[in-house]
Amino acid sequence: MTITTSAxxxxxxxxTGLLATLMATSAFAQQCGGDFGQFLQGVRAEAxxxxxxxxxxxxxxxxxxxxxxxxxxxxxxxxxxxxFIEFSQRIISNNRMQQGQAMLQRHASVFARAEQEFGVxxxxxAAFWGLETxxxxxxxxxxxxxxxxxxxxxxxxxxxxxxxxIGAIAMAExxxxxxxxxxxxxxxxxxxxxMLPADIIQFGVDGDGDGHVNVKTSSADAIxxxxxxxxxxxxxAGEPWLQEVTIPQSLPWERTGLSGGATVGEWxxxxxxxxNGSLPDAGMQARLIMPQGRFGPVFLAYPNFDxxxxxxxxxxxxxxxxxxxxxLAGADxxxxxxxxxxxxxxQMMDLQRRLQARGYNVGDIxxxxxxxxxxxxxxxxLRLGMPADAWxxxxxxxxx
Numbered sequence: 001m002t003i004t005t006s007a008x009x010x011x012x013x014x015x016t017g018l019l020a021t022l023m024a025t026s027a028f029a030q031q032c033g034g035d036f037g038q039f040l041q042g043v044r045a046e047a048x049x050x051x052x053x054x055x056x057x058x059x060x061x062x063x064x065x066x067x068x069x070x071x072x073x074x075x076x077x078x079x080x081x082x083x084f085i086e087f088s089q090r091i092i093s094n095n096r097m098q099q100g101q102a103m104l105q106r107h108a109s110v111f112a113r114a115e116q117e118f119g120v121x122x123x124x125x126a127a128f129w130g131l132e133t134x135x136x137x138x139x140x141x142x143x144x145x146x147x148x149x150x151x152x153x154x155x156x157x158x159x160x161x162x163x164x165x166i167g168a169i170a171m172a173e174x175x176x177x178x179x180x181x182x183x184x185x186x187x188x189x190x191x192x193x194x195m196l197p198a199d200i201i202q203f204g205v206d207g208d209g210d211g212h213v214n215v216k217t218s219s220a221d222a223i224x225x226x227x228x229x230x231x232x233x234x235x236x237a238g239e240p241w242l243q244e245v246t247i248p249q250s251l252p253w254e255r256t257g258l259s260g261g262a263t264v265g266e267w268x269x270x271x272x273x274x275x276n277g278s279l280p281d282a283g284m285q286a287r288l289i290m291p292q293g294r295f296g297p298v299f300l301a302y303p304n305f306d307x308x309x310x311x312x313x314x315x316x317x318x319x320x321x322x323x324x325x326x327x328l329a330g331a332d333x334x335x336x337x338x339x340x341x342x343x344x345x346x347q348m349m350d351l352q353r354r355l356q357a358r359g360y361n362v363g364d365i366x367x368x369x370x371x372x373x374x375x376x377x378x379x380x381x382l383r384l385g386m387p388a389d390a391w392x393x394x395x396x397x398x399x400x
Contacts, residue, residue, distance in 0.1 A: 032158035036066055039153050043162065047169045056173035060165075063179060064149040070142065071154060073186040081345050081367055084291030085336055088320040091131055092327065100126045100328045103135050110207060110220045114227035119237025123328035125226050127321055128311070129193050136192040139216060140185035144168060144177070148188040148197070164188055167198030176200075176212050184216075191215030192222035195229060203228040233310040234303075239284070241304035242322040244275045244297065244334050247288070253388035257378055258301070258315075258371060261287040267300065276332055291319050293391025296339035299323070315371055340393050348373075351392055354400045355380070 032039070044057045082090070104111060104122050111122030126135075133139050145168055152161040168188075171177035177190075177197070184190040190197065192215055204213030205228050207220030215222040248271035255262055262270075265282030272288065273279075279300070286300040299319070308318035323334065343351060345367035352362045352373055360376035374390040381388035384399055 032153055032155040036153055040064060043165055047166045052169050053173055057169050060145055060169045060172050060179045065146050067146045067150045070147045070150045070186050083342055084316050087316050092324050096130050099135055100130050107219055110223050114224055118227040118231040120227040120230045120235050124325045125223055126328050127325035131321055132194040133192050141183050142186050144182040144184045144188055144190055145179045147186055163198050164196045167201050170201045171197050193226040199229055203232055233307045235307050236304055239304055240280055240302050242326055243300050245272050245300050246275050247272050247298050256288040257390055258287055259375055261285055290389050292339040293389040296337045297334040343392050347397060351397050
């Protein structure tokens with residue numbers, strides 16, 4: 001499973017002020033697009049100005065080529081048109097659950113070290129490990145340098161990928177990346193937990209003590225590097241991240257969703273209760289999320305859930321990853337319920353166009369139920385006097 005990680009700040013330890021100055025100079029003026037060779041020369045100059053060796057820059061960039069299949073992948077991420085139940089049941093199979101439990105036992109000492117040093121529980125790391133690469137079995141076969149150079153040159157997201165291409169040069173200088181043989185995901189992620197080069201440079205941990213950070217072949221390096229990265233995203237040690245709950249059919253719907261929230265005690269007073277076990281401290285903040293509306297699975301998302309949104313911005317992926325972590329930690333399967341039929345991709349795009357015409361920022365008209373579309377749906381449901389659970393139905397589309 002290949003997912004693009006969020007952009008990170010100060011990716012190579014360079015001060016943001018210096019980086020801004022460097023980016024503003026004429027030597028690096030071509031930030032994307034144009035002649036590919038001239039673009040690579042600009043990247044080389046920037047890397048050398050940041051203290052990396054010309055030899056490493058030439059070794060990485062000298063053989064870089066554009067890869068059309070990378071752009072094709074970038075333009076077509078149709079997996080996120082699945083709803084939560086379809087997606088989560090597809091990726092959290094019985095076999096993956098069994099593998100995850102076996103990996104937690106096999107690498108118990110490494111996971112214990114990860115939690116002791118970084119505060120991140122083993123099941124959280126194992127869930128990402130399983131979803132990203134099937135515990136290292138499927139890491140991608142696209143040349144990493146070509147992928148990063150292609151996406152950095154492409155003008156859709158250069159601010160994300162140009163620093164990652166420089167990160168690949170830094171990895172090569174350390175002896176942790178061979179530009180000719182390093183392969184990974186189409187978006188440039190490397191290794192068993194699929195991290196981008198600049199993040200590996202900043203958060204890499206030599207877990208097996210061999211003097212290198214090799215997240216591709218060393219499970220210990222991958223687990224501890226992943227834990228360090230997760231901590232950097234704001235993980236709060238000792239706190240939960242997601243919990244399935246049951247709800248009454250009358251709630252202040254405007255307080256639900258990722259943009260709402262209340263304390264655990266306030267949700268309890270409104271009739272929200274745990275499906276199993278008990279809720280955490282009554283003063284903890286929580287958001288009530290309903291991936292397929294009020295008749296489908298319902299969860300309380302705690303502050304640590306924000307880390308999942310930093311790892312990946314797809315609501316369906318992040319909720320599935322967080323749920324997988326709870327399962328590996330011992331939670332039961334969710335109650336699927338009986339959510340009403342959703343919209344087809346064509347209907348979803350029609351809905352997005354109608355919402356956009358009403359002034360909502362839904363992002364791209366792509367048929368994907370993202371955060372912007374969910375917020376707009378909830379707002380229109382409230383306006384129309386419908387239970388505002390952010391799940392778009394044919395009934396809502398008809399009323400619009």
